[in-house]
Amino acid sequence: MADLHIHSKYSRACSRDCDLEHLTWWARRKGISLVGTGDFTHPAWHDHLRDALVPAEPGLFRLRDDLDRDIDRTLPPSLAGRTVRFMLSVEISTIYKRDGRTRKVHHLVYMPDLDSAAEFNRRLARIGNIASDGRPILGLDSRDLLEITLECGGYLVPAHVWTPWFAVLGSKSGFDAVADCYADLAEHVFAVETGLSSDPEMNWRVSSLDRYRLVSNSDAHSPPALGREATVFDTSLDYHSVRRALETGDGHAGSIEFFPEEGKYHVDGHRKCGVRMEPVETLAHNGICPVCGKPLTVGVLSRVEELADREPGFRPGGVAGFVNLVPLPEIVSEIVGTGPKSKKVLSEVDRLTAAFGPELSILQDVPVDDLAAHSTLVGEAVERLRRGQVVRDAGYDGEYGVIRLFEPGELERRGSALSLFDFAAPAVEAPTAKVAVAVAPVPAPPITAPEPVVDGKPAGLLEWLDPEQREAAGSGGGPLLIIAGPGTGKTRTLTHRIAHLVLERGAPADECLAITFTRRAAEEMAERLEVLGARVTVATFHSLGVRILQEHHADVGLSPSFGVADPDRQVEVARTVCGDDKEARRLVAEGAEVYKKALRALDLVDFDDLVGLPLGLLESRPDLVDAYRARFRWISVDEYQDVDERQYRLLELLAPSDGNLTAIGDPDQAIYRFRGADVGFFLRFQEDFPGARVVHLTRNYRSSPAVVRGALNVVSPSTLVPGRALEPLGDHGDAPIGVHHAASEQAEAAFVARTIEQVLGGTSFHAFDSGRVTSDGTQGLGFSDFAVLYRTDRQSKALVDALTRSGLPFQKRSHDRLLDRPGVARIVRELPFAAGESVVDRIKAVAGEDHAAYELLKPLALDCGTDFERFHTTLALGVEVDTWDPRADRISLLTLHASKGLEFPVVFIVGCEDGLLPLRWPGQDDDTDEERRLLFVGMTRAQRHLFLSHTSARPRSPFLADLGDFRRIGDAQPQRRRAGTQVSLF
Structure with missing residues (x-):
């Protein structure tokens, strides 16, 4: 008997008794020999597993001897000493978008050893927060979770596959087939968990599930719930045998099930209104609650009916069987008329297990006559249970159903009574009330169709722009200022303009230069231009400066292999001329001449030099100005409102007043004055470039009308755009702010x-x-x-x-720049500018035990291959490397x-x-x-x-x-x- 889906005390809404000692005690009481540990991703629980468990059979663990002995002292001889093993398990919740829908799927992951589990945890820690809940919630596609599981040596089972809200086949956020969820890795899924609201007979109606072994587990949130559902194996007691049984079916002997009506989501309904419906009733009401008019929660029975391609009662050949049971405390509870956690019930169950052994044996194997000798009603109830003679009151919309062994009033008429002993019931904390915030659902925006392509090129580059965008993108030569409000398609307009100039107006691609402010923006623009069929030079101000310095390094006293000093290196150089760390930082901040000379002596420049040195060079060399103006006859500058004084002077040199300069931006989005940006340069564009055309983009496709109205109201008292207007055109609903x-x-x-x-x-x-x-x-x-x-x-x-x-x-x-992160600067300083090995291998060797710094640098190192110079320069330019x-x-x-x-x-x-x-x-x-x-x-x-x-x-x-x-x-x-x-x- 295996129960491989449970939770620890570190999971939300779980008992504080969910520790290994209590789980072992209750496993012996129930007759479960193999239990999932649950929650091995939680750091505190993972540490507890390492401390309290010792290796047993391959891939399994047992409780430490001293702890195990303490447990046995509290159990009767009929239960003490029974084998209980643990398998490393965890439930993972993934919430993500796929095919325009929010998907919410729960998965069970199993690992063969603690080191594999630790590696799995390390990888998940780069994805989300695994420390706050034993069942972590990750923004990760199910397919990718499966990939990580396989890479770490484990296997994955989709959890409670039919549950409406959080399951692979759930009506609210799942898929219509398990294979659809796991995409190209679907063949590595070989078992599915049926959940409390369905049993194998319901699942047999869906032929696509024939390829999977059907397993059941308790999903216990407290130790007494162990074994309410379980999977039966006829194999050796070890991890690999269990996995092999699920993969092949050999040794998978079936399952112990709830009656599915007892599950919380068996039929349809609306708990708040007390409405419960069978599938045919739901169809008659079009899935709408007749009381409040809101959608019903569609339960498992309806969802099975929706996907079924077989009639009820069909059984595929060769599948393992199952048995429906009612937990023993619930049977006794019905007989004595008190709750299943009451002292009366728990005391009587103690007597039964002391006399006859574990609960699952009592329900399935102990002769009815032996039970009847103890209690006539218990014997009769178990006999009815084994015949399947029960009264079913189905659960719905989060409410558990009720299964009874006796007809209403039957026990009262018979005047039953039992001899009971006191047993202390565990305290139950009342849930804390929460206040809900109503959020009106808004349909997702439609997916925009791709532009038509003819012979590999877009058909009419300007055809698919709106009139304002078309006017801006279709303007010919000369200075052009585009005032683009938020969400009006600024990047789309600029890239289409550049592609239009190159592909449809004959501007040579190598004479076009597009300038942005960040490396990320430059990469995005280059990608968009390549899709449109135009390959032009796209640069940031600083990477343009690197290009100019590389071409004229001798003119500024640098060698061809000059380097860019990172922040630590800058302070280190400054310290050589002043000897004081605080003074060194001041020299760097002020760009002091003595500090600059020391940099040059080492063939280094700093970040500010990447604009300052090219500017000084061009200002002193009119011949170079003419050469660069001849090279770049078409210049486009994104986010023009953010230029600072030096960048503005550099542009003045590169673009004559009557040249083909396009500037695009929005003065009402000028927010970087603290960095030296001056919106005044945007506002005086027409003075600097007489005869410049001005085009306004006012059609906002990004935001809802309410957001646009509110934003305009906020900025209007100090707007820098006379007559500021934005027209919301996107399909985003109109939820109020x-x-x-x-x-x-x-x-x-x-x-x-x-x-x-x-x-x-x-x-x-x-x-x-x-x-x-x-x-x-x-x-x-x-x-x-x-x-x-x-x-x-x-x-x-x-x-x-x-x-x-x-x-x-x-x-x-x-x-923040990566070089400012702990440990990174030290590693980078020890890397050569050239070497025969790859950057990532060299970093690994230098990092030593500093695994965190190695992981930070690894993505960029892989991208740079063996190009150490590119690696150093990119870091110094302030690249953001996502550690996630x-x-x-x-x-x-x-x-x-x-x-x-x-x-x-x-x-x-x-x-x-x-x-x-x-x-x-x-x-x-x-x-x-x-x-x-x-x-x-x-x-x-x-x-x-x-x-x-x-x-x-x-x-x-x-x-x-x-x-x-x-x-x-x-x-x-x-x-x-x-x-x-x-x-x-x-």
């Missing part, structure tokens, strides 16, 4: 976590069982569709804590500044308070106009839902007064004062 007033930062963060779960339609069974979530939410969303924005990084701590407690996977994003597994799907936590250029279906902006937004620095003039623009940028990142929040710690942001219409969500309630007590002062 939500504004929440929280009592504290912690309460604000809890609101964010709670609302994310509600918009997703729940991330766990507990969310529904507790009433915290009551609807499907907004369909088609994954974790990466959520962003939480804040003004300062300090605000992230409360959010990190709240999301961690909720078990939600998140990534705290920033623009690229397959991971996560909520984004990031500052408002870092959100620029991104978009998300759901956005939260926390800390909308005076002193944070606008941020006020002591002793400095406030630039509330730029702070207002910053909020405008943050708001326009949202597509469907936007939530703004503030706390009682400060006055709310004055910007919210201009917001217009919004929906108030759960304002903080003032704390009640305790009644005063008069005390004697004498």
Whole structure:
């Protein structure tokens, strides 16, 4: 008897008794010889497993001898000493998007040893938070979870496959076939768990399931629930035999099942309204609750009926059988008329197991006459059970069903009584009430059809642009300023313009230069241009500077193999001329001449030099200016509102006043003054380039009308675009902006976590069982569709804590350079600029025991191959290397500044308070106009839902007064004062 799906005390809504000692005690009581450990991904539980278990048969473990002896002392001779082994197991919840739908699938993963489990944990830690819940919630495709499982040497079984909310075949978020879920790796899945609400006979109706062994487990959240369902094996007691039995069927002897009607999701219904329906009734009501008019929760029976291609009662050849049982405490509970956890019931079960052995043996094997000699009614109940003679009251929408052995009133008429002993029942904590936030579901935006292609080229590059975009992209030569509001297709317009110039107007591709501000933006633009069929030079200001310096290195006193100093190296060089670390950092910050000379002596430049040196060179060499103007006759600059004074001067040299310069951006999104950016250069473009054409893009495809209206209201008092207009055209619904007033930062963060779960339609069974979530939410969303924005990084701590407690996977994003991470700079300094081995092999050798730094550097090292120079230069340019597994799907936590250029279906902006937004620095003039623009940028990142929040710690942001219409969500309630007590002062 094997029960290989259980949970530990580190899983939500699980008993504190879910430890190895209690699990062993109850396994002996039930007659289970093989138990899953559950939750081996949780760090604390994993440590407990290493401490309390010792190896037994291959791939299995037993409890440490001293602990085992203590347990046996508390058991009667009929139960003591029975074999109990553990197999490493864990349940993983994956929530992700596939084919335009939100998928929520639970999986059981098994590992053969603790080292394999540790490697599996290490990989999952790069995907999500595995420390907050024994059943981790990951934003990872099911197929990718299976791949990681196989790479670590384990196997995977889809859990409770029919459950509506969280299962591979579930009606709410699953697939129509198991193989569809696991894609190209589907052949590696060889067993499925039927769950409490179905039994094998129901599953036999679906022919696509014939290839899988049907297994059952208890999914126990407390030790007494062990063995309520189990799988029977006729094999040796070891991991490999169990796996082989599931793969081949040889040794898979069947299962012990609930009556499926007892499961929580057997039939359809709506728990809140007390409505329960059989499938035919549900069809008659079109799946709608007749009481409240909301969709019913479609249960397992209906879902099986939907996918079935066989009649009820069909049994494939060669399959293992099963037996339906009712747990012994429930049988005794019905007889004595008290709850199954009452003292009366537990005392009587103690007497039965002491006399006859484990519960499963009593239910299946002990002669009825022997049981009847102990209790006539127990004997009769077990006899009826073995015949399948039960009364069934089916469960629905999260409510367990009830299976009875006696007809209503039968026991009262017979006047039954039992001799019972006292037995202390475990205390049960009442669930904490939660307040739900209603979020109206909005249909997912339609997928845009690809542009038609003829002979490998797009048919009419401008044909698929809107009139404003077409006007901008189709403009001929000469200076052009494109004022592109948020969500108006800025990058699309610019790339189509460049491709149109090259492919349809004859501009030579090698004479076109596109300049962006970040490496990520440059890569995106280059990819889009290549898809359109145009390959041109795309660079950041700094990579353009590297190109110029490489071509004219001798003119600035550098060798062909000059290097770019990372921050640690810069301080190290400065220290050689001043001897003091603090002074060295000051010299670096000021770009002092003595520091620069020391750099040059080592054939190094720093980040600032990559623009400063080319600028100085061109300003002193008119011949080079003419040469570069001849080389790049068509220049396009993205995000022009963000140029600083040196970048502006460099552009002046490269592009004559009557040249073919296209600048695109939005002055109302100018938010980088602290970096030296000056929006004034954008505003005076027509003065600098007389005769320049100006085109406005005003059609917003990104955000809902409510978001667009609110954002325009916020920015209008200080807009830099006269007559600022945005017309919302996307299909994102029109959910009102939500504004929440929280009592504290912690309460604000809890609101964010709670609302994310509600918009997703729940991330766990507990969310529904507790009433915290009551609807499907907004369909088609994954974790990466959520962003939480804040003004300062300090605000992230409360959010990190709240999301961690909720078990939600998140990534705290920033623009910090990889070289600033611990351990990385040391490794990089020891790497050569050239070597015969690959960069990744050299890094591994140098890193030694610093595995974390090695993992940080590995993605970029693999990309660079053996090119050490490229590796060093890319690092020095400030590349962001994501330390997370690229397959991971996560909520984004990031500052408002870092959100620029991104978009998300759901956005939260926390800390909308005076002193944070606008941020006020002591002793400095406030630039509330730029702070207002910053909020405008943050708001326009949202597509469907936007939530703004503030706390009682400060006055709310004055910007919210201009917001217009919004929906108030759960304002903080003032704390009640305790009644005063008069005390004697004498």
